[in-house]
Amino acid sequence: MSSNKQAYWKANLRLVAGCLVVWFVVSYLFGILLVDVLNTIQIGGYKLGFWFAQQGSIYVFVGLIFFYASRMNKLDRKHDVHED
């Protein structure tokens, strides 16, 4: 594997790892493990933990994928591995 491809792959792995940390935090941590703690905070009619479990985590998932896609497009061009 060329060093450029290796650098590209490492950068990709770092990005994926970062995104998956957020993915884990909003669903498993905020929505399940820490739900009782967060439920002591109230946002409008929502308890915060409940909101993350039934609404917030889904919004973050959507944002994460678009963030990942746009960062990968930049990475593709930076390492000159894009398709067009």
Next chain:
Amino acid sequence: MELQTLTFIVVGLTFALYIGIAIWARASTTSEYYVAGKGIHPIANGMATAADWMSAASFISMAGLIAFKGYDASVYLMGWTGGYVLLAMLLAPYLRKYGKFTVPEFIGDRYYSKAARIVAVICLIVASLTYVIGQMKGIGVAFSRFLEVPFEVGLFAGMSIVFVYAVLGGMKGITYTQIAQYCVLIFAYTVPAVFISLQLTGNPIPQLGLGSTMADGSGMYLLDKLDLVLTDLGFAAYTVQKGTTINMFLLTMSLMIGTAGLPHVIIRFFTVPKVKDARVSAGWALVFIAILYTTAPAIGAMARLNLMNTIQTGEIGSAEGNLAYDERPAWFTNWEKTGLLKYEDKNDDGRVQYYNDKNKAFSDKMAADAGWSGNEMVKVDRDIMVLANPEISNLPNWVIALVAAGGIAAALSTAAGLLLAIASSISHDLLKGVFRPDITEKQELTASRVAMAGAILVAGYFGLNPPGFAAQVVALAFGLAASSLFPALMMGVFVKRINRAGAIAGMLSGLGSTLVYIFWYKGWFFFPGTEMMANTPDNWILGISPEAFGAVGALINFVVAWSVSNVTEEPPEHIQHMVEDIRVPGNIGTPSGH
């Protein structure tokens, strides 16, 4: 206009639309048939993926599940959406780069093994077929409830429609039809939700309405009100956790991994032109899915509140506080006819008491104070919540007709995607890949059309004669995808060292352990009476339910595949080159080794 006439017109129009699209988008090559010629725009593909993914279960059952489980149903909301994050980052772009037609094909090539490919085909067929049976049943139910035609007639009508556009159009026809079906189903799902949110909270956006105050002048938040209404009648509060944390955690994980590993979802990302389209298309798919999935909690909570308030009309325990059975609304009578709603006047007072009689302290108190002798709503099927919701809220007939068309669209679009996954794995993986590699493209195309027709007939047969395990299939489909397919695919891209022996050992051990765990509590091959232990939380190992075991199976798969690979020889050089090649989108740099 009469409701039934209106429903016939709306459903008929949508069917005409699907057939029109099918004739316009016929497939003439294997590439068009399997992957729509790889020419679908990422946003269009996202919409089609959303329709493919959201089944009769998402449309009809999920909000009902939320209505009765409250916070605990969050596992389905997070589980069935979070999988797309895994799909977008761990699988879709790489499998698109690899550029072939089916999921087993990748597994067979990556692990240079026909055996691995066959194991993948078996997992795919079992998972997809069990899943498709549920869709066929959903179509039959929607027809019989709304059009009042016999179940069989509804099933045949649905089968014929799928037959026309799936056999003719393959993935190309299916994709364009699914886009139309998405529009129908999302419109049908959100319109009643907007009306109900407006009625209850004055806020037209259901996602905000759920967090708003009630419009009844009490100034109370809707969720607080719901908690109060439920606890007053002896039920658990809506927003608090009832199950164990470990089970919620693992069930969410199993559903996420299973979602990412389901072949009919993965092949959708083979249809876009480029690797970067595969990434962003997963994002669009989740946008279109999220519109329904963030609306569902609002429908669930509001439907539950409406149901409780319809029955408990006044103060609890007062003589006039409960709905008089003779004055019950029309929807109550309609659903009683279907047997999905059942009332029994246990204390002969002619009124309906709906409360939690398993809460002993509350039950004893009400028996002494008000002469209540048990919960009289002896059956409230969860599935009626979405279907009855427009009637409960007195919405106009065209909304109810729309909900029928939406439910049918959800079932049809998912069934078509699953049937294509089954047909292509039979014609492309088994026939072309293993048994008859010398057939021409034209013969393969014919073979896959025959396989598709065969799959529709098998699914239809099981829809008519549902095996006893029909209700259990969701656990099985997700368990198989999570424990066998997802780890094999992910390691195929991310861990170069995994070899043939490791992958096969991993898949079989993941699959085996998950199947044994499910069968242990649900009966061997779901035959009643053959279970080794009663399926109750006390008997589960560490409190893990059979549905939640897929994540454990996946872990076993990862560990076994890794260990076996490391004590056996490295994969051949051309395979290592192949893995390096699929990790980058373009072809610039070192030439690939084959």
